[in-house]
Amino acid sequence: MGITLEPMTTTTNTADATQNASEPKDTPEREWTNPLRDPRDLRLPRIAGPCSIVIFGVTGDLSRKKLLPAIYDLANRGLLPPSFGLTGFARRDWSEDEFREFVKKNVQEHCRTHFSEDTWTQLAEGIRFVRGTFEDADAFERLSDTVAELDRDRGTRGNHAFYMSVPPRDFPLVAKQLSNCGLAKSDSDAWRRVIIEKPFGHDLESAKRLDTVISEVFDEDSVFRIDHYLGKETVQNLLALRFANTMYEPIWNANYVDHVQITMAEDIGVAGRAGYYDGIGAARDVIQNHLLQLMALTAMEEPLSFKACDLTAEKTKVLSAVKLPKDLGAHTARGQYAAGWQGSHEVVGYLEEQGIDPDSTTETYAAIRLDVDTRRWAGVPFYLRTGKRLGRRVTEIAVVFKRAPHLPFDSTATQELGKNALVIRVQPYEGITLRFGSKVPGGTSMEVRDVSMDFNYGSSFTESSPEAYERLILDVLLGDPPLFPTTREVDLSWKILDPIEEFWSTLGQPEPYRAGTWGPAQAAEMLARDGHRWRKP
Template identity: 65%
Template sequence: MTAEHVNPLRDPTDRRLPRIAGPCSLILFGVTGDLAKKKLIPAVYDLANRGLLPPGFALVGFARADFKDGTFAQMIKKAAKEGARTPWSETVWKQLAAGIRFVPGEFDDDDAWDRLADTMKELDDQQGTGGNHAFYLSIPPSLFPVVVSQIKKHGLAESSKGWRRVVIEKPFGHDLASAVELNRMVGDVFSRESVFRIDHYLGKETVQNILAFRFANGMFEPIWNNHYVDHVQITMAEDIGIGSRAGYYDSIGAARDVIQNHLLQLMALIAMEEPVSFNASSLRLEKQKILANARPPARMDLHTAQAQYVAGWAGGEKVRGYLEEEGVHEGSRAETYAAIRVDVSTRRWAGVPFYLRTGKRLGRRVTEVAVVFKRAPHQPFNKNDVEELGQNALVMRIQPDEGVTLRFGAKVPGTTMEIRDVNMDFAYGGAFVESSPEAYERLILDVLLGDPPLFPQHEEVELSWKILDPVIAHWKQDKEIDTYPAGTWGPPSADAMMARDGRTWRRP
């Protein structure tokens, strides 16, 4: 069976059966935006093509655009064709197209919301959606309040039959206070179990493999602690600049964009204790324990770094600096690189620092978690024999070359006892015939199924802001921001931060 014909989203309780969503609709706010066109619409088509959506599934777009007859469906078709990961099928498209609807209007237009309510009733009658509707807020966070309040005002969050759910894209606030207010506002309209906060990184197969790697194998757990682990490095590096996201990025920066959600979630998965089961409540409980006991560095000036990229070379081309990017405010202090040390105050991890870093215009695109182990307490070799031997490391590659690498020392062939680092490598693409589903496929299907393990609850969001807020506050006091040339691996301040602890950053 070829990879494209293998269903990677089968029922985990019976590998022969697919996890098919029941009758329902997905209502997309921001349907004309880049996220919807590039990720959400293709993911919906791929789910339909895999046979994971019911025949009566409906897709509703809500936007201020004025589509003429049939042009909205054509826009959906174009986006699906361009972004789909499965082969194109006109039969699948015709079935999907039968449930496509569009509601024009502004978010503060009560008449438009009345039309949306009528459309939902029509779908219940004609498509058999049975009162099951998910609202997907693919919109800027500043618009969340008006959309959520309109959903409440027009009674769309409640129904005498079926379920109502809401999907919120990150960022979940811009600090702790705003996150608390956002959670309060959404909680006034939807029940806890009906709120799905999307962190697309948690939908990646390789992120979920962290749990399988740790708890399905007996060889790693005995050394997964401060007796053997020296430190952990979590990196999300991008080789591209900000592109067309200046309006968003200039107001938020790298730390809020990536560390608060993606990297702290990865840290929690690496550090958490074994859950009693893999249901949503058990997983969240263990992650929350880690985030509740995680602390930013006591000396922000010594163990944090922020910087902006300046002009340099990337991919063999000369590229401009952040302040020269279109749409960036003159004198902007938004960081494009952020690094922090986090300490987890538990028996398992006391004394083991977690170093988190992210940046734009770095040497290459890579996301990885590196667990770096302590050196052997005694090495019966001459100093020259081990001068090229580093520390053992276990590296989990999230993207783009998904897999796991184990670095250890081995003897170089020859007459002398020379020991050098070597890698043992596992690659997803070479080990499995199943094609990994795109993250949004998995997450959208989980929303429609009401399966919440991969979605952080508001407690995790607020705990993450408690870790990051003091760092942001410290950076605001700095009069200057460090810089690094595009195409390099970050600023001198980040290297100095590691050097103070007698460590260096990995070169992915």
């Protein structure tokens, strides 16, 4: 994939070149730089200033497997200040030394970069622990004292981020406790920021209530809503693909695009998340946030810049232009996985999972058709699907193009020829695949078959891709919000999903599908009605 480049003047010695007597020995030579990179990255890395982060729910899976390793990896890459502070808030009866050992163990197990004792020693000096519950006002007073101590002894200068790695029902309580002990408000000399994990509410009404509570405590520009998919390199590369290459933009519209499929498939079941997942379901868990954000980035117009306000403006236009199908029964599908085989392992169905109500109507598979009512996308359906216990783990955006208007071949020469497609693979094998027709070598006849051309991050770059949480946590500490959904985006997403959820609530039990397959029959029928079929990733 090409990148449009701009020249930058530097001075280099060209001793072997024949020079004019009137010219200096050292002549300017053009060096090419990528304009999509943050200009601060061209010479110096983006390093956070004096600050700390407080993690609520620090003993949970997200913190152990993602947040703590990401913080260590940022420190190991030299992107955190030497005086950085990390405070854990939890019920455990731990000393600070015991908490440090907990952090070290999880960092060693899950960090992306090599483990360095020097980095760990420096980071460990700023680690603190506060024992308490969210209802305990005294615990938050102890947290306030701990934060003040970090300011005094570590030089964090009053700059603190609060990460709510907790169930959404606890967001309002934690926010009010932070307000009561004076930790929530920024001032001219120091900032306070809050990081909120999805889901942002259960529906539009609850999202608005949550936003009201949070906005009473924190300023709007201090609220960072995490969607970790937006931190993935491949998602960001979608912007480079579209706007740094002249070959794609002319065909990125209804004149050439037949339809778009956005898929997030998982091969696991609820995996110990029964308490969270049952009653939430696949659509609220994934479509409302991850997939609608991916759709917005795929469909949006070129932003004026890559600043937060400009990216948000274009994503908001897409979400505002979304139209639901008139017949929700024909153009949505939901399912619930039944017992089957996942690879070589036999697995139980959703209703047999520990902690799941045997009469549950929660869907583990959801697929919907949406239309974007703009000049660029008029008549192009966007199909979004997600599910658990599917054929394999994959997330991708597939832009499927229309067939050529005329094929000057015998029918037998192209009988297996499909539609051209550009597939952006978000995970697990990040990259881009272009599918097109090519002549079969050998023989004298013109036989055309589909072939694929692949770009793979792992083989194309020597640098390893940072984890999404590394990028997002650093952006919070820098106060740089381009990759975070705004309140308006969250509200529009719920406006799209709420009518679908209301319709599904009248249908009773979702259609079962066997574990290890690609979902219920009604999902395939949904596309067949439009003359399409799902890609097999």
